[in-house]
Amino acid sequence: MSGELIDKKIDAMLQMSATELKRALPLTLDEIGRYGIEKALGETPDLLTRIIKKLIEVDAAKFVSEVPEVSDKFMDLFWEGIGALTPKSKELMAELKSDRLMSVLTRTKQINVNIEADDSPLSGHFTISQGKISGGSGLLHFKDKDFRIFGPTEVLLTLLLDELALGFSNPKLMTDGHPAFSGLVRPVTQGIAKIIKGG
Amino acid sequence: MKADTVCLRCHQKCIVTAEVKDRKIVKMTHTPCIKGATIPDVMYHPDRLLYPLKRVGKRGEGKWERISWDEALNTIAGKLGEIKDKYGPEAIHISDGSGQKHIGLQVISIAARLWPCPNTHWGRYTCQTPDEFQNWVTWGDSPTYEFGPDYEHSKCIVYWGSNPDIATPSQTQVALKALRAGAKLIVIDPRPIPMAKRADIWLRIRPGTDMALALAMANVIINEKLYDKEFVEKWCVGFDKLKEHVQKYPPDWAAKVTGLAEEDIINAARMYATTKPACVYVRLGTQQQVTATQTSRSISLLIGLCGNIDVPGGNLLYYRTYRDALFWHIYDMDKGIMGPAAVEAKRIGAKEYPFMHKGRVCDIPGTIRAMGRGEVRGLWCVCDNLIVAEIGNREIWDIMKNKLDFIFVSDFFMTPTAELADIVLPAAFYQEIDLLVGRFQYPSNVITAAPKLVEPPGECKDDREVAIEISKRLGADVTPWESVKDWLNWRLKYMGITYDELCQKPGSRITLPREFRRYEKSTPPFGTASGKVELYSSVFEAVGYDPLPVYQEPPDGPVSTPELFKEFPLIYVHYRILSYMHSEGRQIERQRRLTPDPYLEIHPEKAAKLGIKEGDWVCLEMPKTKGEWHVKYKARLVPEIHPDVVAGPHGWWFPEKPGPEHGCFDSNINAVLTLDPPYDPAIGVMQCRALLCRVWKAESQ
Numbered sequence: 001m002s003g004e005l006i007d008k009k010i011d012a013m014l015q016m017s018a019t020e021l022k023r024a025l026p027l028t029l030d031e032i033g034r035y036g037i038e039k040a041l042g043e044t045p046d047l048l049t050r051i052i053k054k055l056i057e058v059d060a061a062k063f064v065s066e067v068p069e070v071s072d073k074f075m076d077l078f079w080e081g082i083g084a085l086t087p088k089s090k091e092l093m094a095e096l097k098s099d100r101l102m103s104v105l106t107r108t109k110q111i112n113v114n115i116e117a118d119d120s121p122l123s124g125h126f127t128i129s130q131g132k133i134s135g136g137s138g139l140l141h142f143k144d145k146d147f148r149i150f151g152p153t154e155v156l157l158t159l160l161l162d163e164l165a166l167g168f169s170n171p172k173l174m175t176d177g178h179p180a181f182s183g184l185v186r187p188v189t190q191g192i193a194k195i196i197k198g199g
Numbered sequence: 200m201k202a203d204t205v206c207l208r209c210h211q212k213c214i215v216t217a218e219v220k221d222r223k224i225v226k227m228t229h230t231p232c233i234k235g236a237t238i239p240d241v242m243y244h245p246d247r248l249l250y251p252l253k254r255v256g257k258r259g260e261g262k263w264e265r266i267s268w269d270e271a272l273n274t275i276a277g278k279l280g281e282i283k284d285k286y287g288p289e290a291i292h293i294s295d296g297s298g299q300k301h302i303g304l305q306v307i308s309i310a311a312r313l314w315p316c317p318n319t320h321w322g323r324y325t326c327q328t329p330d331e332f333q334n335w336v337t338w339g340d341s342p343t344y345e346f347g348p349d350y351e352h353s354k355c356i357v358y359w360g361s362n363p364d365i366a367t368p369s370q371t372q373v374a375l376k377a378l379r380a381g382a383k384l385i386v387i388d389p390r391p392i393p394m395a396k397r398a399d400i401w402l403r404i405r406p407g408t409d410m411a412l413a414l415a416m417a418n419v420i421i422n423e424k425l426y427d428k429e430f431v432e433k434w435c436v437g438f439d440k441l442k443e444h445v446q447k448y449p450p451d452w453a454a455k456v457t458g459l460a461e462e463d464i465i466n467a468a469r470m471y472a473t474t475k476p477a478c479v480y481v482r483l484g485t486q487q488q489v490t491a492t493q494t495s496r497s498i499s500l501l502i503g504l505c506g507n508i509d510v511p512g513g514n515l516l517y518y519r520t521y522r523d524a525l526f527w528h529i530y531d532m533d534k535g536i537m538g539p540a541a542v543e544a545k546r547i548g549a550k551e552y553p554f555m556h557k558g559r560v561c562d563i564p565g566t567i568r569a570m571g572r573g574e575v576r577g578l579w580c581v582c583d584n585l586i587v588a589e590i591g592n593r594e595i596w597d598i599m600k601n602k603l604d605f606i607f608v609s610d611f612f613m614t615p616t617a618e619l620a621d622i623v624l625p626a627a628f629y630q631e632i633d634l635l636v637g638r639f640q641y642p643s644n645v646i647t648a649a650p651k652l653v654e655p656p657g658e659c660k661d662d663r664e665v666a667i668e669i670s671k672r673l674g675a676d677v678t679p680w681e682s683v684k685d686w687l688n689w690r691l692k693y694m695g696i697t698y699d700e701l702c703q704k705p706g707s708r709i710t711l712p713r714e715f716r717r718y719e720k721s722t723p724p725f726g727t728a729s730g731k732v733e734l735y736s737s738v739f740e741a742v743g744y745d746p747l748p749v750y751q752e753p754p755d756g757p758v759s760t761p762e763l764f765k766e767f768p769l770i771y772v773h774y775r776i777l778s779y780m781h782s783e784g785r786q787i788e789r790q791r792r793l794t795p796d797p798y799l800e801i802h803p804e805k806a807a808k809l810g811i812k813e814g815d816w817v818c819l820e821m822p823k824t825k826g827e828w829h830v831k832y833k834a835r836l837v838p839e840i841h842p843d844v845v846a847g848p849h850g851w852w853f854p855e856k857p858g859p860e861h862g863c864f865d866s867n868i869n870a871v872l873t874l875d876p877p878y879d880p881a882i883g884v885m886q887c888r889a890l891l892c893r894v895w896k897a898e899s900q
Binding site: 100107108116117118119141142143148150151165166167169170171172173174176177178179180182183187 | 536537541556693
């Protein structure tokens with residue numbers, strides 16, 4: 001597997017029907033994982049964006065419900081990739097070291113965010129700590145969670161691309177946790193979107 | 200022993216002093232109103248519920264058997280489990296009333312996550328939800344809410360549809376201080392409330408036309424260039440669109456609509472815009488209507504135009520203040536709890552009212568109708584006298600009596616609602632449990648621990664403990680709330696302190712500093728979709744609501760339905776009573792003595808035409824239920840009231856009358872109102888004030 005081959009596989013997937021994608025996507029996600037997401041993103045920076053857009057195109061909620069393993073595979077790759085690319089993004093690093101975030105992190109050490117779809121098994125989580133983002137599949141237990149973003153699968157994926165109209169104010173996007181976190185998490189998700197778009 | 204504690208018998212959360220002797224509270228002092236003084240009267244009332252009861256006759260037959268807590272909790276969990284398995288978690292509804300309001304919200308939060316249960320409400324849609332919601336889209340905050348106005352530093356106070364002497368007596372003391380120091384006062388109310396008599400300008404408005412007044416005031420402020428140009432340019436979006444929009448609403452037009460003098464409208468606009476800083480307190484006179492959300496928004500726009508936001512003496516950004524400077528407020532902790540996403544998506548009204556859903560409030564008329572259709576099967580009323588307090592109570596009575604599979608009620612007394620329950624639980628009172636209070640009392644920057652002062656009598660229990668115990672019996676993972684103490688500690692988790700540690704602090708409280716003009720230092724400046732004050736709402740535009748408030752007449756009224764107005768020539772509004780909180784307190788003698796009967800306020804000239812004298816019993820009827828039902832009140836002649844208006848109390852019942860009804864339909868406006876449309880498009884509230892009615896002298900006096 002090479003970066004060029006991954007790029008081609010992604011291109012091929014973009015042409016697939018939902019039925020074809022059901023077989024191809026889990027395998028491709030595995031292959032990217034074996035190749036190394038950091039390396040793959042280095043060579044194909046918009047790889048995750050293209051996958052997300054394809055999922056939205058084929059009805060993400062239905063797709064993830066029918067191929068539930070995609071949720072864990074995708075979320076693990078996604079957050080591993082974000083974790084690796086974050087230090088390379090000056091903008092996101094500036095946000096992660098901003099005074100307002102640091103003033104909160106001195107109290108909380110970290111901010112744990114769950115992401116949960118209400119119409120499919122898609123779920124994941126990420127943690128914002130000093131100058132660092134980490135995350136993965138599945139939800140953190142309520143006791144460890146500070147903030148949650150939830151709603152329809154398509155809405156969550158669109159938010160990851162920072163293409164959701166009205167952002168956190170979108171009526172279909174739900175949040176819970178102390179409202180103080182929304183103003184802190186939002187710029188981070190915007191920074192993440194820039195990374196996965198190759199910015 | 201004397202101990203400071205918090206009175207939770209209304210929203211004010213006043214600090215009061217309890218005198219404890221022989222493990223009983225014998226006296227209350229430093230109470231700003233009768234409700235605080237009568238705390239012991241409630242706690243040791245001979246009719247107080249002391250033990251769990253199980254219905255042994257038919258629903259409403261009044262036959263009860265004392266059972267143990269184990270049996271009660273096992274039965275409840277068993278029934279709820281059956282309903283959940285068969286119909287899903289959305290088939291259970293939890294309703295929290297004003298009694299235990301402050302812990303009721305916590306009970307709902309606990310159950311919402313642990314059971315889990317998406318369909319909960321705390322009576323807010325007929326309360327302040329429309330205002331809260333418009334606050335959110337306009338400001339991303341709650342500047343017009345109870346804790347928003349900074350009366351102390353204000354030079355001009357506007358009370359809009361609010362009666363602070365009755366509803367917020369503690370804050371009123373602060374406002375009076377400002378008035379004594381020379382602050383101007385504008386009151387907008389059809390009734391001669393105490394503040395109206397102190398006012399520089401009293402606008403005795405026709406009920407339901409507040410939006411017309413606000414838009415006309417905006418017209419004056421913009422056209423006379425009285426707005427805060429710098430604030431508007433720097434911190435607001437949509438000014439040009441608003442400027443164009445309000446040209447449709449000149450003061451001469453508003454004068455005809457509202458029944459006010461054009462000159463008074465202009466003077467009020469000038470006074471508010473030029474006497475800085477100024478604050479506005481918006482309350483239920485503008486709510487409870489199909490235009491409630493947009494009416495509140497039209498008033499918010501005035502605050503934005505004049506830049507009276509987050510400045511000393513203006514309307515303060517409550518959440519933002521806590522978000523950045525104070526950061527953690529326990530009230531936000533409670534509100535920020537929801538169940539699993541897939542369960543939350545099943546909230547009734549989620550699609551029709553997305554913003555209610557986002558605020559985790561279900562559609563109440565929709566929920567009650569779902570009960571009637573068998574889609575909701577189980578109900579817990581947490582100190583909620585639903586039958587008395589909710590609109591359309593005859594329909595609710597029928598549903599509760601005949602349709603629901605299982606009802607349990609926790610309360611201090613047997614109420615008409617409890618009479619229809621399968622199990623009744625005796626609730627512990629505030630001074631009998633450990634409390635953590637984020638006070639709305641001015642200044643709203645205090646978190647107080649109010650530890651239990653005395654043991655509850657009989658077997659009364661904390662409803663939060665009940666919610667946790669039911670969760671355990673439902674097999675839920677109750678982490679991190681194994682106990683009420685865990686819950687209290689969780690609420691303080693971001694404060695870095697435990698409940699017990701807080702109790703050890705002087706006054707058992709944390710006082711947090713307030714800062715002003717937080718938006719100048721925040722990113723984004725305001726918590727809205729655009730990050731600025733949205734004079735033109737992008738959120739409303741996106742969901743198809745009017746992005747700028749468009750005036751709409753009340754559905755029935757002298758303008759909308761002139762023919763009906765001939766038949767029903769009076770306009771009904773509600774008023775609040777200092778001695779009661781909603782439907783509570785009617786059985787407390789010292790409170791009842793102050794207001795023994797349900798009074799209908801009416802102008803003497805109107806009364807004379809109808810042959811009604813002071814103290815006569817009168818009947819009141821409304822168009823939707825005419826010929827079917829009417830309610831009775833005792834007439835009180837009020838010379839200064841708007842001549843077309845009659846005003847009555849809401850939620851009246853007679854504990855002394857025989858059960859199961861206890862007179863809950865006799866003098867209760869909810870018995871002649873229905874849950875039928877039209878509804879406010881954003882919040883789903885129906886028209887339940889500014890309603891046409893007719894009144895006649897009752898045959899039986």
